[in-house]
Amino acid sequence: xxxxxxxxxxxxxxxxKVTGTATYAAEHPIPGLVHGYLVTASIAKGRIKSIDTRAxxxxxxxxxxxxxxxxxxxxxPTNNFITSKIYEARLPLSDDTVHYGGQIIGLVVAxxxxxxxxxxxxxxxEYDSQPPVVEAKNATFQEAPSMFxxxxxxxxxxxxxxxxxxxxxxxxxxxxxxxxxxTELHAPMxxxxxxxxxxGDSLSVYEPSQWVMxxxxxxxxxxxxxxxxxxxxxxYIGGAFGCKGFPWSHAILCVAAARQLQRPLKLVLSRxxxxxxxxxxxxxxxxxxxxxxxxxxxSAIAHEVxxxxxxxxxxxxxxxxxxxxxxxxxxxxxxxxxAVLNVGTPTFMRAPGENPGMWALESAMDELAWxxxxxxxxxxxxxxxxxxxxxxxxxxxxxxxxxxxxGAQQFGWKDRPMQTRALTREGQLIGWGMAAATxxxxxxxxxxxxxxxxxxxxxxxxxANDMGTGAxxxxxxxxxxxxxxxVDNVRVELGDSQLPDGGMAGGSMMTASIAPAVMEACxxxxxxxxxxxxxxxxxxxRQSGREAFEATASTAPGDEGKKWAFQSWGAHxxxxxxxEEIGRLRVTRWVSVMDxxxxxxxxTAASQVRGAVIxxxxxxxxxxxxxxxxxxxxxxxxxxxxxxxxxADIPRIEVTFVGKPDLxxxxxxARGVGEIGITGVAAAVANAVYHATGKRLRNLPLTPxxxxxx
Ligand code: MOS
Numbered sequence: 001x002x003x004x005x006x007x008x009x010x011x012x013x014x015x016x017k018v019t020g021t022a023t024y025a026a027e028h029p030i031p032g033l034v035h036g037y038l039v040t041a042s043i044a045k046g047r048i049k050s051i052d053t054r055a056x057x058x059x060x061x062x063x064x065x066x067x068x069x070x071x072x073x074x075x076x077p078t079n080n081f082i083t084s085k086i087y088e089a090r091l092p093l094s095d096d097t098v099h100y101g102g103q104i105i106g107l108v109v110a111x112x113x114x115x116x117x118x119x120x121x122x123x124x125x126e127y128d129s130q131p132p133v134v135e136a137k138n139a140t141f142q143e144a145p146s147m148f149x150x151x152x153x154x155x156x157x158x159x160x161x162x163x164x165x166x167x168x169x170x171x172x173x174x175x176x177x178x179x180x181x182x183t184e185l186h187a188p189m190x191x192x193x194x195x196x197x198x199x200g201d202s203l204s205v206y207e208p209s210q211w212v213m214x215x216x217x218x219x220x221x222x223x224x225x226x227x228x229x230x231x232x233x234x235x236y237i238g239g240a241f242g243c244k245g246f247p248w249s250h251a252i253l254c255v256a257a258a259r260q261l262q263r264p265l266k267l268v269l270s271r272x273x274x275x276x277x278x279x280x281x282x283x284x285x286x287x288x289x290x291x292x293x294x295x296x297x298x299s300a301i302a303h304e305v306x307x308x309x310x311x312x313x314x315x316x317x318x319x320x321x322x323x324x325x326x327x328x329x330x331x332x333x334x335x336x337x338x339a340v341l342n343v344g345t346p347t348f349m350r351a352p353g354e355n356p357g358m359w360a361l362e363s364a365m366d367e368l369a370w371x372x373x374x375x376x377x378x379x380x381x382x383x384x385x386x387x388x389x390x391x392x393x394x395x396x397x398x399x400x401x402x403x404x405x406x407g408a409q410q411f412g413w414k415d416r417p418m419q420t421r422a423l424t425r426e427g428q429l430i431g432w433g434m435a436a437a438t439x440x441x442x443x444x445x446x447x448x449x450x451x452x453x454x455x456x457x458x459x460x461x462x463x464a465n466d467m468g469t470g471a472x473x474x475x476x477x478x479x480x481x482x483x484x485x486x487v488d489n490v491r492v493e494l495g496d497s498q499l500p501d502g503g504m505a506g507g508s509m510m511t512a513s514i515a516p517a518v519m520e521a522c523x524x525x526x527x528x529x530x531x532x533x534x535x536x537x538x539x540x541x542r543q544s545g546r547e548a549f550e551a552t553a554s555t556a557p558g559d560e561g562k563k564w565a566f567q568s569w570g571a572h573x574x575x576x577x578x579x580e581e582i583g584r585l586r587v588t589r590w591v592s593v594m595d596x597x598x599x600x601x602x603x604t605a606a607s608q609v610r611g612a613v614i615x616x617x618x619x620x621x622x623x624x625x626x627x628x629x630x631x632x633x634x635x636x637x638x639x640x641x642x643x644x645x646x647x648a649d650i651p652r653i654e655v656t657f658v659g660k661p662d663l664x665x666x667x668x669x670a671r672g673v674g675e676i677g678i679t680g681v682a683a684a685v686a687n688a689v690y691h692a693t694g695k696r697l698r699n700l701p702l703t704p705x706x707x708x709x710x
Contacts, residue, residue, distance in 0.1 A: 005481040006659065008603035012472040012492060013236070022236045026193035026268050028206045033195070034063060036254055036267040037116035039106030039123045040276065041098040044132035044342040044632025048096040048105060048125060056119035061111040064261060065123065068093045068105070072256035077221035084218035085211075085246040087279060088345050090312035092249035098127065099311040100342045101134075101633040102276025104249050107257055109265060132342035132632030136283060139339035141306050144316040157305065157320050157336020159390060167300025167331035171291035173371035179288065179360040179698045181682075182624035184281040185274075185642050186349055189468075190238020192278045193268040194251045196258035202229045205255065208237040209495075210245040211504040212463040216497040218247055219255055234495040237467040237505075241615075242348030243279040244467075245506050250277055271638035279347035280625060282307040282317045286360035290367075296374045298383050302333040303361065309338055310345040317346065318353030319360065322438055322679075325395075325567050326361060328385035342632050348506070350615060351675040354439050355682075359619075362435035362683030363698065366690065376687070377404050377413060377571075380436055388565035396564035396664035399595040400436070403571040406656060407434070407593040411573035420694035429578040430588075431692025435680035437570030437594065441662070441671035442509035445556035447500035448517040450479065450525045452534070452549040454542050458483060458490045460521075464502025464514050465495040469674060470604025471510055477601045478515045478668065482522035483534035500552055508568075508672035511600055515668035516555040524551035557666070564664055568671045570594040572613070572684040578692045583704030587617055587685060590653040594676060597662035598669035606655040609677035613653050616681025618644035622701050 016022040041048075053065040066072060071093035077084040092104050108119035133139050146156040168174060195206040203223060209215045212232045220227040237244060247255075250267060258265035269278065289302040307317035320334040349355075369376035381401055387394045408414070416432045417423065423430035451459040460479050466472045476490040493499065503513040529537035529549045541549055575589035592609050599605045622643040625636045636642050661669025682700055689707070690696050697706055 003481055003484065004477050004487055006599050006602060009473055009477050009487055009601050010603060011470065012476050013466065024190050024236050024238055025195060025206045025208050025234065026266060028195055030195055030197055030264045032264055033266050034109055034111055034263045035113040035116045036107050036109050036257065036265055037113070037120040038104050038250060038269070038273055039108060039120045040273060041101060041103045041105050043098055043127045043129045044101035044134065046098050046127050046129040048098065049128050050126045051106065052124040055122040055124065056108055059115055059119050059122065061115040062108060062119045063111065064109045064257065065119065066093060066107045066257055068096050072260040074222055074252060074256045075224045077218050084221050085214060086218060086252065087246050087248045087347055088313045092253040100276060100344050101631070102273065102344065104253065104277060107253050109257060109261060134341050134343055134627040134632045135629055136285065136306065136308055136339060136341070139308065139341055141337040141339045144336040144338035145314060147314060147316055157316060157318065157334065159320070159332065159334040162331025164300055164302065164331045164333050167329065168289065168291045171299055172294035173292055173368060175288065175290040175364050175367045175371060177288055177364055177367060177698055179286050179363055181284045181356045181359060181700045183283045184349060184619060184623050185625050186241045186243040186279065187639065187642060187644060188239030188241060188243065191269055191271065192248065192250065192274055194254050195264060195266045196255040197264035198259050198262055201225055203255065204231045204233060206233050207251060208240060208244045209234045210240050210465065210467060210506050212465060212495060212497050213501045214504065215247060222252055223255065223259065230497065232497040234465055237465060240467045241350045242352060242506065245348065248278050275625065275634045275637040276344040279345060281349035282309065282315070282346035284317055284319060284356045286319055286356065288360050288364040290364050292368060292372060296372050296379045296382050298327055298329040300331045301327065301329040304335040306337045306339065308341045308346065310343060311340050313345040315346045317356060319357035321353045322357040322361060324389035325385065325438060326436065327383040328389065332389065343627060350612065351439055351679050354675065354679045358435065358438065358679040359682045359700065362680050363686055366683065366687040367696065373418065375418070376434055377408050380404055391565050393563065393565040396566050397597065397660065397662040398569060399658045399660055400569035402658045403569050403593040403595050407571040407573045407591050410654065410656065411591045413573060420691055425577065429580060429692040431576045431578065431688040431690065433684045433686070433688025433691055434571060434573045435683035435687060437572060437676050437680040439508055439568050439676035439679060441512060441566035441568055441665055442507040443512040443557045443666055444503040444509055445554065446503040446513040446517040447552060447554040448514065448521045449500050449550060449552040450521040452525055452529065452537055452541055456489055456538050458485055459493065460490060460518060461493045461499045462502035462514065463495065463497050463499040464510060465505050467505055469608055470601060471505065473604050474511055474600045475514060475518055478518040479522055482519045485534050508674035508676065511670045511672050512666050512668070515600060515670055516666045517553050519667060520555055521551055521553035524553050525549050560664060566665050566671065568594070568596045568676045570676055572680050574684045574688050576685060576688040576692055578689065578707065580693065580708065583707035585621060585689065585702060585707055588651050590651055592653065592677065593656045593658065594673065595658040596673045596676065597665060597671035599657045599659050600670050605657065605673045608673045609655045610653045612675065612677025613681055614645055614650055616678040617650060617685065619700060620682040620685035620702055622703065624701050
């Protein structure tokens with residue numbers, strides 16, 4: 001019987017955050033700190049002909065100016081996603097080549113931030129400039145290579161099964177359409193920042209890191225020192241969404257420069273610098289073909305994707321991941337192509353692949369429903385697949401139909417007229433739209449230490465971290481449940497490489513990785529105490545006079561992945577109100593139902609979905625990063641030019657969970673909730689816009705000029 005698991009527990013870290021005592025990377029008070037400021041390229045392709053640092057070096061307080069001519073030593077890491085990983089394969093300042101606008105070409109270090117910044121502006125650079133390619137229409141696309149090997153979640157983009165020509169023939173209805181998404185920015189509230197502190201040959205790094213142990217190994221390799229000499233400290237992260245998983249070039253340079261100078265060095269990036277140097281979601285172009293018989297049973301699905309990468313790294317936005325898990329079809333054709341642009345390196349951004357993939361597929365399913373005159377919920381129910389059509393495995397648990405039916409019920413979907421332009425309110429067109437959501441469930445190895453103290457408190461220690469998403473609370477809830485103690489008595493310490501390896505906060509896998517380890521460590525510590533309950537253990541501890549009872553447990557996935565595919569499911573339902581005259585679109589109502597296995601903490605899980613829906617509404621209505629086609633520089637580069645939703649743009653978002661534990665996946669039964677919430681959101685909005693207006697919009701974002709009836 002659950003005592004606290006699945007209930008609504010407020011954030012353990014809430015008070016620290018609202019009172020400002022939560023310490024983020026740039027805020028750690030390190031004595032003797034000096035400051036860095038990046039010098040960045042003002043062309044997008046070419047070579048540095050000359051770089052003159054004399055004026056910068058003469059500024060009082062400037063201690064060093066690093067360029068490719070005097071770059072501090074850096075060793076290439078293994079860079080394989082297992083031992084070590086950096087975001088850009090090219091090491092910073094490794095030569096005089098400029099691959100994209102805003103690329104790092106120097107670092108000025110001074111005693112104050114202002115002097116470092118002033119110095120950076122005094123560095124004079126002459127270039128041999130070439131015309132950059134920043135638009136996909138001018139780029140050459142080729143078959144996308146596999147980034148990780150077949151075993152990982154990101155499969156090779158190419159896949160074909162069945163007789164596609166036959167599948168498309170004799171259909172009662174077909175859809176063939178192309179959907180696009182623009183370049184999108186992560187825009188975390190906490191900017192990228194790092195403090196690197198060397199003490200002799202030991203390195204401490206204060207940096208927001210989604211993968212503490214991975215960063216530790218990566219910096220060790222980059223600096224050619226033993227892993228034990230590196231400590232990563234990251235107790236709080238102010239949002240990451242995939243852009244704080246591995247060291248970027250600025251961080252590598254900061255660590256190397258601090259070593260050379262033997263001074264603790266702080267480097268904080270501006271929003272403009274983040275645009276070029278800390279990742280984005282690649283623009284995509286996706287062609288979908290669907291065919292179905294008169295009953296709405298699919299006979300063919302094709303999904304062909306184009307995305308872009310930078311000249312210095314291969315990153316494919318893996319949109320076709322979702323195609324074989326959503327709907328059953330006897331024949332399927334998947335293809336991913338990639339082109340190189342002179343733009344910064346794209347990377348993982350909340351539901352990489354799944355998010356743009358579901359935009360296209362769920363828009364196309366809506367188009368098919370209209371073509372067949374079928375309810376879009378009905379069409380999805382008729383076609384759900386019982387197995388992962390690429391892996392050939394059944395799903396460990398799947399309650400997708402519950403999501404659709406519960407969502408439809410809550411929203412009042414049965415009252416939706418099956419025609420466009422049928423609903424109006426106060427002179428505005430009203431539309432109702434829906435779309436499915438999905439995300440794979442991943443789990444990794446994790447180790448957790450539990451300590452029982454004589455004052456009746458429980459300490460949980462692991463080098464996992466909390467990106468702002470609720471890990472502190474989820475871990476406390478899990479321990480409280482396992483030991484039968486109040487959540488308030490549990491103290492959680494995260495984000496320090498001196499603690500046991502807590503795995504990665506990425507791929508929505510933290511809960512599924514950590515919760516089983518917490519549960520096992522709690523059982524272990526009771527065994528250590530030779531007690532069956534925590535209260536008996538605390539009594540025994542006090543009588544023994546010992547400082548603590550402690551135990552460490554490590555858990556990892558077994559071979560369950562050979563029997564099942566693990567995937568989470570969901571459905572979004574929304575209402576939009578549209579003033580066609582001026583192209584004003586408002587999202588006025590939202591219902592999301594998610595099947596994520598067991599819900600560990602209702603409050604933070606619902607917050608995760610709400611945050612993701614808000615991010616998806618931003619993607620639907622406003623988010624886009626544009627580049628000047630001639631000079632190749634981003635013309636959208638900060639929070640003033642990159643628009644995302646404010647409170648006034650967001651309606652009440654109702655979130656419900658199916659809540660059935662997936663014990664085939666792990667002993668906690670939880671599948672994670674970080675990313676699924678954003679998938680399908682943009683499609684639900686565009687589908688609602690079609691219902692409101694009769695206008696099918698296939699190019700995100702749905703800005704006013706696309707929405708007016710001119
Ligand atoms: Mo996530 S895009 O795996 O941080």
